[in-house]
Amino acid sequence: MIKKILTRALPVCMVLMGAGAAAADELTVATPNDPSIDPHYLYVSTNAAYGRHVFGKLLDRDGDARVKADLAVSWKNIDEFTWEFNLREGVTFHDGSTFDAEDVIFSFNRVPNVPNNPASYESNTNMIETITATGPYTLVIKTKNPYPLLLRRISGVSIVSAEAVEGGTTADFTSGQIAVGTGPYKFSAFVPGDRYELVRNEDYWGEQPAYDKVIFRIMPDPASRMAALLGGDVDIVEGFSPSSVETLEAREGFYVAQRASARTLWLYVDIQNDQSPFVTDLDGNPMDNSPLKDARVREAMSIAIDRDAIVTHVMGGLAESANQLVPAGWFSHNPDIDSISIDVKRAKSLLAEAGYADGFGLTVHAPNDRYVNDEKIAQAVAQMLARIGIITQVETMPKSVYFGRLNRQEFSLSMIGWDNSLTGSSLMSLSAAFHTREKDRGYGGWNAGGYSNADFDAAVEAAEKEFDTVKQEKYLNEAMRILIQQDRGAIPLHSQFTILGVRDGVRYEPRVDEHFSAMLAQPSE
Amino acid sequence: MTLFLIRRLQQSIVVLLVMSFVVFAGVFAIGNPIDSLISPEATEQEREKAISQLGLDQPLYAQYFVFLKNVSRGELGTSFVHNRPAIKLILERLPATLELTVAALVFAIIVGIPLGLLAGLNTESLIGRGILSSSILFFSLPTFWVGLMMILLFSINLGWLPTTGRGETVEIWGIHASFLTLDGLRHLAMPAVNLGLYPLALIIRLTASGTQETIPLEYMKLAKAKGLRRRRIIFIHLLKNIMIPIVTVIGLQFSVILAFAVVTESIFAWPGMGRLIIDSINLLDRPVIVAYLLVTVVVFLIVNILVDILYSILDPRVRLGGM
Numbered sequence: 001m002i003k004k005i006l007t008r009a010l011p012v013c014m015v016l017m018g019a020g021a022a023a024a025d026e027l028t029v030a031t032p033n034d035p036s037i038d039p040h041y042l043y044v045s046t047n048a049a050y051g052r053h054v055f056g057k058l059l060d061r062d063g064d065a066r067v068k069a070d071l072a073v074s075w076k077n078i079d080e081f082t083w084e085f086n087l088r089e090g091v092t093f094h095d096g097s098t099f100d101a102e103d104v105i106f107s108f109n110r111v112p113n114v115p116n117n118p119a120s121y122e123s124n125t126n127m128i129e130t131i132t133a134t135g136p137y138t139l140v141i142k143t144k145n146p147y148p149l150l151l152r153r154i155s156g157v158s159i160v161s162a163e164a165v166e167g168g169t170t171a172d173f174t175s176g177q178i179a180v181g182t183g184p185y186k187f188s189a190f191v192p193g194d195r196y197e198l199v200r201n202e203d204y205w206g207e208q209p210a211y212d213k214v215i216f217r218i219m220p221d222p223a224s225r226m227a228a229l230l231g232g233d234v235d236i237v238e239g240f241s242p243s244s245v246e247t248l249e250a251r252e253g254f255y256v257a258q259r260a261s262a263r264t265l266w267l268y269v270d271i272q273n274d275q276s277p278f279v280t281d282l283d284g285n286p287m288d289n290s291p292l293k294d295a296r297v298r299e300a301m302s303i304a305i306d307r308d309a310i311v312t313h314v315m316g317g318l319a320e321s322a323n324q325l326v327p328a329g330w331f332s333h334n335p336d337i338d339s340i341s342i343d344v345k346r347a348k349s350l351l352a353e354a355g356y357a358d359g360f361g362l363t364v365h366a367p368n369d370r371y372v373n374d375e376k377i378a379q380a381v382a383q384m385l386a387r388i389g390i391i392t393q394v395e396t397m398p399k400s401v402y403f404g405r406l407n408r409q410e411f412s413l414s415m416i417g418w419d420n421s422l423t424g425s426s427l428m429s430l431s432a433a434f435h436t437r438e439k440d441r442g443y444g445g446w447n448a449g450g451y452s453n454a455d456f457d458a459a460v461e462a463a464e465k466e467f468d469t470v471k472q473e474k475y476l477n478e479a480m481r482i483l484i485q486q487d488r489g490a491i492p493l494h495s496q497f498t499i500l501g502v503r504d505g506v507r508y509e510p511r512v513d514e515h516f517s518a519m520l521a522q523p524s525e
Numbered sequence: 526m527t528l529f530l531i532r533r534l535q536q537s538i539v540v541l542l543v544m545s546f547v548v549f550a551g552v553f554a555i556g557n558p559i560d561s562l563i564s565p566e567a568t569e570q571e572r573e574k575a576i577s578q579l580g581l582d583q584p585l586y587a588q589y590f591v592f593l594k595n596v597s598r599g600e601l602g603t604s605f606v607h608n609r610p611a612i613k614l615i616l617e618r619l620p621a622t623l624e625l626t627v628a629a630l631v632f633a634i635i636v637g638i639p640l641g642l643l644a645g646l647n648t649e650s651l652i653g654r655g656i657l658s659s660s661i662l663f664f665s666l667p668t669f670w671v672g673l674m675m676i677l678l679f680s681i682n683l684g685w686l687p688t689t690g691r692g693e694t695v696e697i698w699g700i701h702a703s704f705l706t707l708d709g710l711r712h713l714a715m716p717a718v719n720l721g722l723y724p725l726a727l728i729i730r731l732t733a734s735g736t737q738e739t740i741p742l743e744y745m746k747l748a749k750a751k752g753l754r755r756r757r758i759i760f761i762h763l764l765k766n767i768m769i770p771i772v773t774v775i776g777l778q779f780s781v782i783l784a785f786a787v788v789t790e791s792i793f794a795w796p797g798m799g800r801l802i803i804d805s806i807n808l809l810d811r812p813v814i815v816a817y818l819l820v821t822v823v824v825f826l827i828v829n830i831l832v833d834i835l836y837s838i839l840d841p842r843v844r845l846g847g848m
Binding site: 034036038041042043044114115116117118119120122123126169170171174191192193194195217218219220221223224227228230231232233369398399400401402403404405407422428432437439440442443444445 | 555556557558559560561562563564566567568569570571572574575578579603605606607608609614617618621673676677680681684687688689690691701791792793794796797800801803804806807808809
């Protein structure tokens with residue numbers, strides 16, 4: 001009888017104990033983002049974040065956006081065009097096959113050739129002329145032009161297994177069939193729109209992550225993500241709404257993990273058009289001579305905006321006011337640019353000097369589903385501009401409509417938030433958003449204000465080619481000075497914070513690029 | 526019957542064609558998915574390459590023509606966001622939504638018809654009035670608010686039910702179902718009730734008013750005079766006669782809930798089709814939007830045909846050929 005009870009009860013007990021232990025080693029994350037399992041399909045930052053769990057790169061970027069060795073152990077510059085990489089030996093893919101230079105070459109070649117890809121990763125490979133293996137673990141990359149940024153760019157190329165992926169499609173990745181990388185986690189299951197499950201790769205070459213299993217629950221609604229956290233169904237909430245910060249902090253057993261991120265918000269001003277589309281006189285008629293072309297007007301607008309008020313009241317303190325396009329403390333942050341303090345009186349006199357003492361009419365455009373509080377920020381800006389006589393309307397729209405119109409230069413004053421973590425400097429924002437549009441050379445692809453200054457262009461191009469970081473920073477600082485201090489070509493607003501809601505018992509350190517990484521989470525007991 | 530089906534089929538094809546064009550033109554007018562998807566680092570050349578690769582540089586009529594050509598081969602296009610056939614994405618999500626919809630309607634019918642009868646038979650009593658006035662509450666309270674309040678009460682404060690998600694599923698015939706496991710049922714309960722509140726209110730009110738109208742009729746009096754038992758009078762003579770409007774509403778509600786359960790699905794993170802369409806609209810994933818709406822139209826058409834057939838079974842006076 002006793003034996004019978006024991007034989008029946010024991011397995012039950014073991015199952016119960018086992019279940020308890022498994023739960024402690026599991027991390028459940030509520031996220032708004034559906035992943036692309038194919039690491040070469042759809043280049044958006046959330047996919048890059050998911051990809052880091054399963055796939056390795058030659059070099060990666062760490063949580064502070066510094067270059068970090070991954071599948072390459074050492075590298076050197078042979079000349080301005082040529083780079084040599086030594087690869088890590090003894091690394092295996094999740095399916096057991098060995099990693100070598102062929103896999104790297106295969107991956108670099110696959111990136112521009114994924115069919116039907118609306119957002120290709122090829123901006124990370126198209127500066128490369130040739131990539132050749134000189135041995136199973138040595139690799140030479142030749143670039144088309146001198147390209148010091150290569151070390152950062154190649155962190156955008158995930159390395160997949162040539163044997164597994166050859167002939168495979170994005171759908172084969174989604175099914176998990178060929179989703180094999182060298183990363184710290186392995187693909188376990190993916191139910192589109194519901195969950196993405198990963199298990200620890202016990203054969204990972206580097207430091208093992210703390211959790212055995214990571215479950216991403218895909219939940220688009222911020223209120224239900226919050227509810228799931230409070231109800232104990234998830235451990236971490238990504239895309240945490242700033243309006244919930246106070247509620248969460250007031251509750252026992254939870255905390256808000258936050259960090260200043262690499263994303264800086266600024267306003268483009270239409271500098272190019274004589275007749276700017278959304279500039280009117282006070283009676284609402286279009287103006288032939290856009291006041292926005294006058295640097296004094298742009299300066300007046302900039303000093304009319306009370307950034308500290310936006311940070312305190314709109315962002316709930318979860319932002320840092322900015323006086324240029326990269327956050328303070330970053331490489332290429334120019335310390336000589338004056339901080340911008342609000343000065344309504346001077347703003348009014350600048351407007352009067354420029355001949356617009358009575359002001360004029362303007363519309364500010366912003367997305368309403370892209371940045372933290374984007375719509376509210378636009379409203380605050382409009383009210384502050386109205387204070388100096390620039391009667392400003394606000395028009396916001398979903399990002400799917402907004403960014404197309406922005407790029408076609410359809411706005412007079414428009415918002416954007418730029419993530420600087422790719423280059424870890426101002427280089428990408430300056431060359432893409434303010435260099436004169438030159439399609440053939442790949443400059444100015446996002447120049448939505450039509451800014452153009454030959455000195456600025458020269459400084460940016462010099463910085464891009466410069467291998468010496470001290471000199472490079474000098475060029476970048478010069479370009480930033482011309483753009484912000486001299487030409488008032490953009491109006492910086494603030495750098496936003498990454499915010500996550502976390503259950504006590506889990507310690508999480510956010511990355512500066514806003515990417516979520518389960519490798520940065522660990523149990524705190 | 527056959528004639529009826531053939532005629533219906535012809536009408537359906539016309540509806541589908543018109544619908545596809547309207548949706549296609551509408552999404553075309555909103556903008557270009559590349560603009561919101563492409564990374565800010567991409568150069569102008571890369572953008573143009575992506576646009577032409579997806580055929581988005583073609584004029585509207587050319588794109589629509591390509592679409593029709595693909596449809597004739599049974600392809601509804603490939604999702605820009607997921608790089609998989611749109612129809613596959615939709616059908617993959619269909620079972621989850623179907624499960625939720627059926628659960629919601631079963632809840633609404635099981636609770637709604639008895640309550641409606643009760644209210645209709647006892648109009649003057651407190652119970653009858655109570656039921657009718659609370660039914661007003663059910664369809665005037667916004668779904669998302671009720672959903673959040675339910676989560677707050679049952680999950681966070683009382684801790685009885687899980688907040689969101691689908692829970693453990695069992696695979697039958699290759700389809701995942703929640704309602705066969707206890708964990709799955711616990712996950713299903715709240716979203717199903719939340720989604721079922723609106724049809725519940727409709728069913729209660731229709732049943733109650735139908736009952737009220739039917740009770741004074743001659744044949745009801747005759748049934749009573751014949752000495753039939755009360756149960757037989759109510760469940761056979763009364764219920765069968767008031768079923769036609771109720772079946773219509775259930776049919777309509779079924780299609781509406783199936784196609785647009787998006788609010789409940791978002792709040793309870795239920796991985797169904799409604800979520801897919803909202804995500805696709807946000808990203809202008811045109812193939813999915815078009816395919817989704819076409820699937821929706823097909824569902825509506827099928828349900829309407831089924832409802833018409835049901836009429837003829839419930840009421841032999843209805844002749845399908847004449848419709």
